[in-house]
Amino acid sequence: MPLIVYLHGNSGKGETLHALTESGGFPRYLASGALGQVDGYVLIPQLPDRYSGWEEVRDQLMDCIGQIEADYAIDSSRISLTGHSMGGTGVWNLAIAYPDRFSCIVPLSSSVRTTERNLTALAGMHIWAFAGEADEVVPPEPAQAFVEALDSPQAKMTVIGGAGHEDVPALVYLSEEYGVVDWMLSGGA
Numbered sequence: 001m002p003l004i005v006y007l008h009g010n011s012g013k014g015e016t017l018h019a020l021t022e023s024g025g026f027p028r029y030l031a032s033g034a035l036g037q038v039d040g041y042v043l044i045p046q047l048p049d050r051y052s053g054w055e056e057v058r059d060q061l062m063d064c065i066g067q068i069e070a071d072y073a074i075d076s077s078r079i080s081l082t083g084h085s086m087g088g089t090g091v092w093n094l095a096i097a098y099p100d101r102f103s104c105i106v107p108l109s110s111s112v113r114t115t116e117r118n119l120t121a122l123a124g125m126h127i128w129a130f131a132g133e134a135d136e137v138v139p140p141e142p143a144q145a146f147v148e149a150l151d152s153p154q155a156k157m158t159v160i161g162g163a164g165h166e167d168v169p170a171l172v173y174l175s176e177e178y179g180v181v182d183w184m185l186s187g188g189a
Helices: 018-022 026-032 054-071 086-097 116-121 141-150 165-173 180-185
Strands: 003-007 041-043 079-084 104-108 126-132 155-160
Touching: 003 054, 003 086, 003 180, 018 026, 026 165, 041 054, 054 079, 054 086, 079 086, 079 180, 086 104, 086 116, 104 165, 104 180, 116 141, 126 141, 126 165, 126 180, 141 155, 155 165, 165 180
Parallel strands: 003 041, 003 079, 079 104, 104 126, 126 155
Antiparallel strands: none
16 A cells, blocks of 8 residues: 655754644644545644754654564555655655655645756656745745746646635645545555
8 A cells, every 4th residue: 555654844853743634734634534535544643842853753764664564564666755844845855765655645835946956856756846825934936946847747836815824735746636545555656
């Protein structure tokens, strides 16, 4: 079965797991059943308060994914990575560091640097980035510039008109129009 790895934003950090579902977004929608039947495994790690971002635990996170892959019947050709805000930026960073491990990525309300190294790392990646047009926390322009610089038919950016930072997860994950959960489960195909 496929595996979706979700990286939470800053509000999900902590030492108690209820912070993940209380902070909203993908974990809350999954727990409440709002996403419906998700035909795959979902891994939602929690970043402890002592860390400022996902890049600080990048290797441990990859070890965790590898252990899940070894312990369960994971289709390694369909491991997707998604996240919002700090988690979305973590998605970019993790995919750049380990581009061969993920079939697709879906960063939301996130930032990424447009460098030759980063562009080369993600040149063949299936990417669907999302941002809110009215996001004042993480403006859409850095991610938009990166996707445009990739100039790849496998990479696309959706900027949601009028949406603010906290609006994006519901507008993306719960949307039948986008069907992003099914897109991730399919490996970005």
